[in-house]
Amino acid sequence: MTVCEYKPGLEGIPAAQSSVSYVDGQQGILQYRGIRIEELAEKSTFLETSYLLIWGTLPTKEELEAFEHEIRYHRRIKYRIRDMMKCFPESGHPMDALQASAAALGLFYSRRDLDNPAYIRAAVVRLLAKIPTMVAAFQLMRKGNDPVQPRDDLGYSANFLYMLNEREPDPLAARIFDVCLTLHAEHTMNASTFSARVTASTLTDPYAVMASAVGTLGGPLHGGANEEVIAMLEEIGSVENVRPYLEDRLERKAKIMGFGHRVYKVKDPRATILQNLAEQLFEKFGRDKYYDIAVELERAVEEKLAHKGIYPNVDFYSGLVYSKMGIPTDLFTPIFAIARVAGWLAHWKEQLEENRIYRPTQVYTGLHEAAYIPIEER
Ligand code: CMC
Helix, strand or coil, rough: CCCCCCCCCHHHCCCCCCCEEEHHHHHHHHEEEEEEHHHHHHCCHHHHHHHHHCCCCCCCCCHHHHHHHHHHHHHCCCHHHHHHCCCCCCCCCHHHHHHHHHHHHHHHHHCCCCCCHHHHHHHHHHHHHHHHHHHHHHHHHCCCCCCCCCCCCCCHHHHHHHHCCCCCCHHHHHHHHHHHHHHHHHCCCCHHHHHHHHHHHHCCCCCHHHHHHHHHCCCCCCCCCHHHHHHHHHCCCCCHHHHHHHHHHCCCCCCCECCCCCCCCCCHHHHHHHHHHHHHHHHCCCCCCCHHHHHHHHHHHHHHHHHHHCEHHHHHHHHHHHHHHCCCCCHHHHHEEEEEHHHHHHHHHHHHHHHCCCCCCCCCCCCCCCCCCCHHCC
């Protein structure tokens, strides 16, 4: 067996062959199944994009209608799952609540029949349909309220915002939210997708695959960064404080949240789209001082760090968009998960099509033939 050079974080090492999405980090290009993200953001919907990612082609009108219909039908969650969630501490992070609830789906839909296309379809539909309901239910229950039932007359994103805020959303906000989901739906071999594929490769059930990916997404170096961006903008507090804050962070070799990417060495194309969406929202619902701070910070970071290829990533502007919609900061990452379920499912399916269990190797740096020292001599 050839022994490869050890690369921390597996940087540059292909972990799978995949036709789901493509990134050119030098030119700032992202494509889902070959279609540019800019085009999907403008012309598609999150559910149509999910279909594209999972089944590999854009659906016909009839296929899309059937898919949307099935998802609408499966949005409700069992009362036992709701009761389980009611017992979660309200101080718990919604990502932990989501991870536990996603795993719990496996208790209710446990038949594992991975060679059966009907089983695969049912799992895809259930996960896309129920995860938003679980996120919204936890949000209401931790406030002491009963969860709101999904509304069949509302589209995917409008229904989620309705379940979250207990009122029908503004159509522009619902459309922008849907675009945000499309932008976050997939992104090649990132940490949570890798985690999903490793878990899938053991042929466990898809709910365990999603729970494992949700757990991985939660960390501040991955999906958790958008929460940290808002905390950072609040800490900066004013446009005047941007440069002193940046100087201080860089002196302490601290990272600036929402900047930098393992793959992109230019501005993340999703950050550009999100910035435009933020502007549309601010135009309709009023400008926000945090947006001005963000724009100034982007400018200042570019002056200082562009030579290292550090530019805004997807998390930099997404938090501003969600904040403007009145969404609590600790729901930003669960919302990222609602979107990324589409990508994880596409990778789960792809992994099963040509599966081999992941079993990498390691570079052992420990002792050999060490003596066992009796406890009284230690
Ligand atoms: N602020 C300041 N310097 C940075 C930043 C940043 N945000 N990101 C990278 N650098 C510097 C880093 O200090 C290092 O400099 P030097 O070579 O002088 O030591 C160089 O750039 C390479 O950094 P790295 O940490 O080795 O890069 P990586 O590919 O391992 O990490 C990253 C990528 C995204 C984890 C990192 O850029 C980071 O921690 N960013 C802040 C957190 C963040 O915004 N995460 C969201 C990522 S995008 C969405 C997602 O994947 O979920």
